[in-house]
Amino acid sequence: MSLPTTPVNGKVEQILARLERVLEDPAGYVRQVKSDRRVKVIGWLLTDVPEELIHAAGALPFGITGGREGFSWADAHLQTWACSLARSCLGLGLQGKLNFLDGLVIPHTCDTTRNLGGIWKHVRPLPMMENYLLPRQVDRPSAKAYLTGELGRLKAKLEQCTRSGITAGKLQESISLYNLNRSLMRRLFARHVRDPETLGNRAIYNIIKSSMCMPKEEHNRLLIDLEQALSEGPRNTVENRHVRVALSGKVWEPPEIMDILDRGGAVVVADDLATGHRYIDADVSETGDPLDALAQRQLNRMPCGCFESGRRDRRRFLVDMVRKSGSAGIVFIHLKYCEPENFDYPDMKSACDSAGIPSVRVETELGNVSLGQLETRLQAFLEMIGGGD
Amino acid sequence: MAGRPPFKTADLMKKLMAEYYAKGSEAREKGVPVVWVTAVFPVEIIYAAGLFPYYPENFGALAAARKVADKLSAHAEARGYFFDLCGYARCGLGDAYAQDHPVGKIERPDILFCCNTQCGSLPKWFQTAGRFYNAPFFLLDSPMIETTPTTLGREYFVEQLKEMIDFIEVRTGRPFDMDRLAEVMSLSAEACRLWNEILDTAALRPAPFGFFDACFHMAPIVTWRGTREAVSYYRALKKELEERAARKIYPVPGERYKIYWDHIPVWPKLRWFADYFAERGALVAASQYTHSWAWKFDTTRPLESLAENYTEAFVNRGFDQRVQMKINFINKYGMDGFVLFSNRSCKPNSFGLYDKRNVISQRTGLPGVVIEGDMSDLRFFYEDQVRARLDVFFDQLEKGGGTGNQ
Ligand code: SF4
Numbered sequence: 111m112s113l114p115t116t117p118v119n120g121k122v123e124q125i126l127a128r129l130e131r132v133l134e135d136p137a138g139y140v141r142q143v144k145s146d147r148r149v150k151v152i153g154w155l156l157t158d159v160p161e162e163l164i165h166a167a168g169a170l171p172f173g174i175t176g177g178r179e180g181f182s183w184a185d186a187h188l189q190t191w192a193c194s195l196a197r198s199c200l201g202l203g204l205q206g207k208l209n210f211l212d213g214l215v216i217p218h219t220c221d222t223t224r225n226l227g228g229i230w231k232h233v234r235p236l237p238m239m240e241n242y243l244l245p246r247q248v249d250r251p252s253a254k255a256y257l258t259g260e261l262g263r264l265k266a267k268l269e270q271c272t273r274s275g276i277t278a279g280k281l282q283e284s285i286s287l288y289n290l291n292r293s294l295m296r297r298l299f300a301r302h303v304r305d306p307e308t309l310g311n312r313a314i315y316n317i318i319k320s321s322m323c324m325p326k327e328e329h330n331r332l333l334i335d336l337e338q339a340l341s342e343g344p345r346n347t348v349e350n351r352h353v354r355v356a357l358s359g360k361v362w363e364p365p366e367i368m369d370i371l372d373r374g375g376a377v378v379v380a381d382d383l384a385t386g387h388r389y390i391d392a393d394v395s396e397t398g399d400p401l402d403a404l405a406q407r408q409l410n411r412m413p414c415g416c417f418e419s420g421r422r423d424r425r426r427f428l429v430d431m432v433r434k435s436g437s438a439g440i441v442f443i444h445l446k447y448c449e450p451e452n453f454d455y456p457d458m459k460s461a462c463d464s465a466g467i468p469s470v471r472v473e474t475e476l477g478n479v480s481l482g483q484l485e486t487r488l489q490a491f492l493e494m495i496g497g498g499d
Numbered sequence: 500m501a502g503r504p505p506f507k508t509a510d511l512m513k514k515l516m517a518e519y520y521a522k523g524s525e526a527r528e529k530g531v532p533v534v535w536v537t538a539v540f541p542v543e544i545i546y547a548a549g550l551f552p553y554y555p556e557n558f559g560a561l562a563a564a565r566k567v568a569d570k571l572s573a574h575a576e577a578r579g580y581f582f583d584l585c586g587y588a589r590c591g592l593g594d595a596y597a598q599d600h601p602v603g604k605i606e607r608p609d610i611l612f613c614c615n616t617q618c619g620s621l622p623k624w625f626q627t628a629g630r631f632y633n634a635p636f637f638l639l640d641s642p643m644i645e646t647t648p649t650t651l652g653r654e655y656f657v658e659q660l661k662e663m664i665d666f667i668e669v670r671t672g673r674p675f676d677m678d679r680l681a682e683v684m685s686l687s688a689e690a691c692r693l694w695n696e697i698l699d700t701a702a703l704r705p706a707p708f709g710f711f712d713a714c715f716h717m718a719p720i721v722t723w724r725g726t727r728e729a730v731s732y733y734r735a736l737k738k739e740l741e742e743r744a745a746r747k748i749y750p751v752p753g754e755r756y757k758i759y760w761d762h763i764p765v766w767p768k769l770r771w772f773a774d775y776f777a778e779r780g781a782l783v784a785a786s787q788y789t790h791s792w793a794w795k796f797d798t799t800r801p802l803e804s805l806a807e808n809y810t811e812a813f814v815n816r817g818f819d820q821r822v823q824m825k826i827n828f829i830n831k832y833g834m835d836g837f838v839l840f841s842n843r844s845c846k847p848n849s850f851g852l853y854d855k856r857n858v859i860s861q862r863t864g865l866p867g868v869v870i871e872g873d874m875s876d877l878r879f880f881y882e883d884q885v886r887a888r889l890d891v892f893f894d895q896l897e898k899g900g901g902t903g904n905q
């Protein structure tokens with residue numbers, strides 16, 4: 111399948127290349143930002159950490175999304191049958207690549223994250239290390255009251271760490287800044303769906319992932335420039351013949367998976383990834399008590415394997431997601447050893463089967479995966495759902 | 500353990516467990532809801548509400564001990580569940596899909612109650628089972644306690660207990676009886692007290708009872724806790740232990756060492772391990788696992804007391820607390836060394852053990868070893884490797900001299 115490509119203009123390329131560079135070594139990038147701006151940096155692990163609070167405390171939130179090597183550093187502390195995301199993050203820490211962090215927030219989403227903080231604190235303590243103890247049931251009133259309290263606790267810890275008070279006003283400002291970032295990304299994503307030629311899957315998901323590690327002020331500026339440049343660029347008149355696919359899982363790792371989809375003539379139109387729509391979906395309300403608003407967003411987030419909700423069935427959510435986005439099929443990208451995903455998978459698959467939605471599951475890891483095999487499987491799937499050509 | 504006269508209570512146990520399963524069927528016939536609960540769950544509320552609690556983890560352990568975990572798991576794996584998941588869950592889900600039931604059929608739940616103090620696998624398993632059986636699922640959420648228990652966490656749990664009681668009232672159409680709850684809690688606490696006195700006899704030198712015995716005798720403290728049956732069972736067992744001590748019947752005659760084991764046993768290899776240790780004059784004296792059921796309730800503030808007991812269990816604690824709790828056992832029983840079981844099935848109890856081993860050795864000066872394996876699935880058990888590690892451990896013990904560190 112060969113698709114004509116439209117040359118994007120220089121400005122667009124420049125911005126995308128810049129984000130790509132950030133993602134090549136996010137820690138190196140943030141270290142630089144830190145020394146330039148003399149700001150405290152608080153790391154966070156995936157997923158659902160309320161960065162707005164960190165930002166309002168005057169620190170720079172830095173989402174640690176793992177790396178490609180350093181696993182052997184983790185092996186003496188964490189069994190090899192932990193997911194590669196956790197092993198890789200811990201590996202980064204052990205290699206000293208995160209020594210610049212003033213703090214780390216670990217959300218409790220599974221048994222791995224629940225144990226990771228203790229190990230990390232023991233082997234490589236940072237000035238502030240906090241577990242973010244999210245409620246794991248999100249339907250009942252008790253969850254709301256508890257979560258608001260937990261956010262308050264986290265807020266106090268952050269204030270202590272940065273020695274600056276988080277006022278309601280500051281928090282509101284941070285929330286607006288983050289909302290803007292999310293809405294910019296959603297707009298760009300919609301544009302990508304309309305015109306998959308110009309940006310491509312890798313680029314749009316790079317935009318989302320880079321947002322996790324860059325200062326939002328800067329990321330927003332880049333995205334505004336990007337929108338501007340895109341609107342000034344040549345209009346893409348090539349007929350959109352891409353196969354529409356949806357993705358489900360935790361992270362789009364290895365990143366080459368997006369290149370494979372690009373090469374295969376697929377456009378990703380929806381997902382429930384922690385490094386995808388889970389990050390950019392749904393804003394925080396800008397009215398009312400800001401802590402309350404943060405809690406509210408968390409409890410109403412799209413379903414995922416880590417939280418129990420009878421109100422929002424993940425199977426139904428996925429089927430709706432595929433239908434609404436007009437996807438021809440869904441790709442489950444699952445990290446090896448990720449229990450929450452694996453427990454959900456068979457029923458999600460059968461829900462897709464019953465709804466007549468073709469699906470494929472690929473098991474991946476950060477670091478060592480056979481890209482050739484991955485490409486063969488995905489290519490075969492795309493040909494099946496796209497009818498081939 | 501060869502030649503040791505069997506426990507008289509073993510027969511009582513068989514009877515009691517048969518009765519337990521019979522009660523389940525009876526409940527089903529009478530229209531009493533059969534509900535799934537987890538091992539560390541405030542079952543007192545379930546008994547007080549007159550529902551029948553069923554323990555799927557027990558089913559998993561039984562399947563594992565009978566060495567059929569891989570067979571049951573195969574049915575789950577065929578459906579897309581991977582063998583990385585907790586073995587109990589794979590056995591439970593596998594049996595639901597299976598046509599043949601080598602350890603009897605897992606009970607179908609009318610409602611599923613789950614507390615995640617233990618782990619995140621149980622809620623996922625129960626949630627999945629809830630869809631399979633088309634039954635409602637209720638999660639009692641217990642956030643980790645990193646250092647000391649917080650008011651926030653306790654209040655959250657108490658609130659949820661109230662939500663759970665409301666939920667039960669709606670389902671049963673009966674008001675919940677708080678007096679009955681106090682009664683059940685007292686029975687539960689009494690059984691726990693006896694059970695812990697029994698476990699404590701492992702500190703005697705030589706001891707009439709050890710961890711492998713405890714693994715055998717623990718079924719009633721899990722399943723019958725909160726009833727008179729559990730109390731009389733452990734009374735009988737305690738009495739028998741006194742007799743056995745008087746008659747000098749020991750699991751490890753000529754006991755030279757006491758060993759701390761963490762945490763679950765390797766069920767299909769229970770005998771193998773018991774023999775291995777006994778041959779070396781070592782009594783595996785205690786494990787946090789069998790000590791999980793040590794509730795002390797204050798019936799004047801029942802919900803708060805349930806919350807404290809069920810959220811503060813060791814597995815829900817932070818790294819340092821958990822290390823300290825292990826060291827406390829090591830000191831209390833006068834252990835000579837410790838074995839930490841890195842159990843593929845059980846991430847919450849395994850992640851962190853490599854570092855804990857070093858910390859415990861540093862703080863106690865005792866040798867320790869981490870062994871790799873799985874509590875239920877022999878596909879992950881490499882006997883030669885385990886034996887080699889244990890051999891090295893025993894070499895260290897020998898050098899240390901043995902006969903207690905006190
Ligand atoms: S990828 Fe899965 S197992 Fe790994 S930290 Fe996230 S939820 Fe846990």
Ligand code: SF4
Nearest residue numbers: 585617618620844845
């Ligand atoms: S063995 Fe571990 S993972 Fe499995 S149910 Fe028990 S506590 Fe949970």
